[in-house]
Every structure is written in structure tokens, then in C-alpha cells.
Amino acid sequence: MTDFGEVIETRYILSEAQLAASQFGFSEVYYSGSPTVYSPGDVVHLPYASGETSTMQALGDAWAAYASGIGPG
Amino acid sequence: MSSTKKNSFGSFGSSGSSFGTFGSHEVPDIGEIKPITTEFSQGSVPNSIVRMDRESAWSRWRRGYEIASYVGIQHALTYPFEYRVPLPEGTLPTEGNQPLILGVVQGFFTAGKEFGVHWTGCRVGSILRFDNVTDSTGALASIASITQDDEYWYVQLSGSWSVANPLPPPLYVPNPNGDPIKPLLGEILEDRILTPGGTPVTKDTLNPATDKRYGYVQAILIDVDGPNGILKLQRTSSFEASPDNVYLTPSTKPFSVGRYFTVGTRYACTCQDFSRRSYTFMMNLDGKEKNRFPFTRPALLKYGRHEVLTDPSTGAVNNSAMTNANENRNSSLTFESIDNPGIFNDFGGRYLRNFGASRRAEGPTTFADYTAKDNQITSFSDYWSPLLDEMRYCKHIYALRFEEGILPPEPSDLPFFTEESITEWEQNLVRESSKTNDHVGTANAMRGMALMDVPPKNFQSPQLLPMMQKLLNVPTSFIRLENFRMQDKTGAFYNPSAGESPAT
Numbered sequence: 001m002t003d004f005g006e007v008i009e010t011r012y013i014l015s016e017a018q019l020a021a022s023q024f025g026f027s028e029v030y031y032s033g034s035p036t037v038y039s040p041g042d043v044v045h046l047p048y049a050s051g052e053t054s055t056m057q058a059l060g061d062a063w064a065a066y067a068s069g070i071g072p073g
Numbered sequence: 074m075s076s077t078k079k080n081s082f083g084s085f086g087s088s089g090s091s092f093g094t095f096g097s098h099e100v101p102d103i104g105e106i107k108p109i110t111t112e113f114s115q116g117s118v119p120n121s122i123v124r125m126d127r128e129s130a131w132s133r134w135r136r137g138y139e140i141a142s143y144v145g146i147q148h149a150l151t152y153p154f155e156y157r158v159p160l161p162e163g164t165l166p167t168e169g170n171q172p173l174i175l176g177v178v179q180g181f182f183t184a185g186k187e188f189g190v191h192w193t194g195c196r197v198g199s200i201l202r203f204d205n206v207t208d209s210t211g212a213l214a215s216i217a218s219i220t221q222d223d224e225y226w227y228v229q230l231s232g233s234w235s236v237a238n239p240l241p242p243p244l245y246v247p248n249p250n251g252d253p254i255k256p257l258l259g260e261i262l263e264d265r266i267l268t269p270g271g272t273p274v275t276k277d278t279l280n281p282a283t284d285k286r287y288g289y290v291q292a293i294l295i296d297v298d299g300p301n302g303i304l305k306l307q308r309t310s311s312f313e314a315s316p317d318n319v320y321l322t323p324s325t326k327p328f329s330v331g332r333y334f335t336v337g338t339r340y341a342c343t344c345q346d347f348s349r350r351s352y353t354f355m356m357n358l359d360g361k362e363k364n365r366f367p368f369t370r371p372a373l374l375k376y377g378r379h380e381v382l383t384d385p386s387t388g389a390v391n392n393s394a395m396t397n398a399n400e401n402r403n404s405s406l407t408f409e410s411i412d413n414p415g416i417f418n419d420f421g422g423r424y425l426r427n428f429g430a431s432r433r434a435e436g437p438t439t440f441a442d443y444t445a446k447d448n449q450i451t452s453f454s455d456y457w458s459p460l461l462d463e464m465r466y467c468k469h470i471y472a473l474r475f476e477e478g479i480l481p482p483e484p485s486d487l488p489f490f491t492e493e494s495i496t497e498w499e500q501n502l503v504r505e506s507s508k509t510n511d512h513v514g515t516a517n518a519m520r521g522m523a524l525m526d527v528p529p530k531n532f533q534s535p536q537l538l539p540m541m542q543k544l545l546n547v548p549t550s551f552i553r554l555e556n557f558r559m560q561d562k563t564g565a566f567y568n569p570s571a572g573e574s575p576a577t
Binding site for chain 1: 158166200249551
């Protein structure tokens, strides 16, 4: 008999069948194809190495060319 | 709801099931005794509060949720793409990684609308990094210091900036023929890069030293002072991912000194709500063609801008929506003119903007809220703010955001007056979504996709090219069909311009 305020064991002991049924997160998942590249916070080509043209630079080049009347190559 | 009859002024605006149609409205049946619900000084717009409720950001927000949760994002119409930014003529590509923009164009079947599909573009965030911005000595443009007033932050970027060495393009583009171009105005900037070359933090990223989240702040870029290296960002509509992992707006703190900016996710949509235009519909999905020449009532002509697409070799106007993947067109922009009665029924509603922190109303939108050069838009200044006014997210964009799990903050302009209860208002939206889904699912299978091609083949149609320009934020002449690579279901990229097809 426990008295009020005492710490008692509350964890429910699962049966074998329940444990087997709860293995969802450990089961093997089958899928095919790749997930869509579509998530905010995605990063493209990270990082650009020195000497490469970054998207920032490419956009700048495009607008600078446009301001000077030069079109895309 | 009480019985209503159609306004005798005629059904300008489409009478589709979308609430976002400007202009159409119902008036109370005056056959019964009712409280006066009209207002003075509202012209021929009775019950304007009801109309305002319907046009509110809250309605878009809520309707986006309905679309995302009930109708669902139709993944058959999800078109992920990779855009290889064209280099200017005479520039050779460098070794290694080439500049790319990643994004997705998502189609939304739409009842009773011309072409049957609205296309919404999403450009993924973080594609532009300020650790790739350098001054003439090669110093990186981190956040050096911040000052603020009631409405704005003024961010000094590190580096030596002067008239001779201003901030580099695309922040500040010197223009031999006039004022400098500032294409990044209107972009969302976020201080998510802690170290050069580092992965941007997310709202969940923990600082291992303190075991707390880094958090970040985002705000809209309002202006660029190139010669002094100063960015002006809107504080009143800012957004903070707090260390408690919640979003706060407006942000409780400024950007963190020492970090680098990156850009946020960008959206654009072809729908008339986002574009503030109401297309003239000559047919609808049921196949009940209205069979009439599109026209705009003279009394409804407004100032606005519209694009004309032409064949580059012959100069002939080419407004077709079905085209092949190799046909680039020229776009010329007619702006600050009376709208084009043959194409657009209406350029959209004018609405009052939110109050700024200074309690000064921003005033109604003007259609001079952009700059243009040689008939091409070079910058927009219709800024996004999550409260009432924004580079106004439509329900499709809200639906994408719900689908992504970025629950946008609930706008504060909850409808405050309706003739039914707010519960009924919401239930109506659910019913409407359900009905639309059933209707469009069948009708679209019959003819929707027969009216317009799918990305990227429709990117140069008059409906999509302006949207793609807004989305990619490159000059329209740099939007080339041959530079799009589409991703198929296996994750592989294919080049429609070279006749390649997705995996079967």
C-alpha cells in the first residue's frame, strides 16, 4: 500500500504483441524516386568555391548586362 | 444568410466561385425590413464592409488553408525546375558549380477560369548569399552595424564603399542611362548565415556552445544606398524566428551583427488576385463558352500596366498559351497607361494599406509602384507585410505555405462583420472548397489541360512570363526556355528544349 505523495512506478509494461505492433518507426521503408526539391531554406550549391560564379554574382551580371544593353549569351 | 439579388450594375468581374474576384458583390434584398448596411461615400458599393471582409488578407489566409487541407496540392501539377542563369553575351562559364535558381511551379485547377489552371511559382530560399558579396578589396559584406527608427532598420554592410566602389550588382546596378537599378528591392532578407560558406541556420538550429537556438530575423529590403553600403529594411513587417522556436511579428530585435544576409523564399502567382488583374474570360471549364469578344466597360478603365509578347524575328504579337519549348519571345511593357480593354477585364481593386508604426497610413496603392527601363520592369516596391498588405500573397501562395508547414501568421484583419456567424463563414469556405474540388476534378480532366500547356512550355505565354520575371528576378530577356531543366519523378533533370522527356 502506497501513501499519498510517494513516487510509484507508473510505466505500463507492454506485452510482446504490443511491442511488435509498435515497431513502426523501426520498420524498413520502401520508396522509389527522389523527393521533390521543394523546401524553403534549401541551399543551392553550397558553398561556391572561389573562382566559381555564384547565383548572386550571376544575377548581378545579368542585371548589369541588361543595364548596358547586353543580352544573354 | 438573407436573400440577395445580383447588383443591377452588371456582373463586372467574373462570377466564379473564388471570392477573390474583384468587383462582383451582392446587395441586400430591400423587400424586407433590415438594418441599414450600406455606407455613405462608398459610391455604388453597398455593404462595403462585407466586401472588405471578403477581400481581406484573412480570407486569403483561410482559403489557402482550405485548399491545402481539403483540395490538396495536386502533385500531378507540381513542376520542380532548375534554372541555369544565362551569362551575359561574351562571358564564358567558369569551372565548377554553375549559377542556378531552384524552384517549383505548382498548378492549381481552377473552376470557371480561362485556361483552367493558375500557376504559382516558388523560388527556394537562400539562393542569394551575401557572403558572395565583396567590395573592391575582397572584403565580405557582413552586417556591420544597425540603426533604426520607428519603421525601418538601416544596416551598414562591412566593406569599403564609395561612389567609385558602390555595392555590387544585383544590389546596386549603375545605369548609364539614368538612375541606378535596384532589382533586389522587395526581396525578403534573413540573417541566417553565421560564417562565410556556412549552411544557413533554420529556426531549429541549436548553438552547441549555449544549447539555445540561434534564431534569425527577416525583413523586406526597401532601399539600397550603394555608395554608402547601407540597406534599408522594413522593421514594421519584420519577422523573427525566436530562440523559443516560435515566429514573432514584428521582430523583437534587429539583425545580428557579424552575420550575413541571405534571401527568403519568393513566390509569385498568375492568379488575378496576386497580379491584381482580372482576366476577361471567354470560356469556362464546363465548356460553356461565352463566345464573345473580351471588352472592358469604358467606365472601368483604369491606369495600369500590361505586357505585349512578340515574336523576336517578325515582331508579330504572339499571345498564344500553347507553344513549343524553343520559342522565346520578346516582352514589351506598356505602363502608366489606360489598361488594355481587349485582355483584362479589370486591373484589380484598390485597397487601403496598413498603418505604419508612425501611425501614418501608407495610402492607397498607386500603379507607379515600380520602375521600368526600356519597357521592362526593373524593380518593384509593393512590399510584403504579413498583416494586411503584402506583395500580396494570394490563396494559392498561402496554400503552398501551409503545405510546406510554414504556417503564416494569421492576419489581423479577421472579418469583423458578416451577416452570418464566423463559424458559418468558415463552413462556407469549407463547402466551397469541397464543391470546387468535385467540380474541377472532373471538368479539368476533360479540357483544362487542353487549353494551356504545362511548364516550361507555357513560361513564355502572356500569363506566365510576367510571373516568372517576378519569381526569378532576372531581366525578362534573361528568361530563356533552353535554360530550364525540369525534374521528373525519379529526380532526374531533363531538358524539354532539347526534346528530352521525363522518365515514364
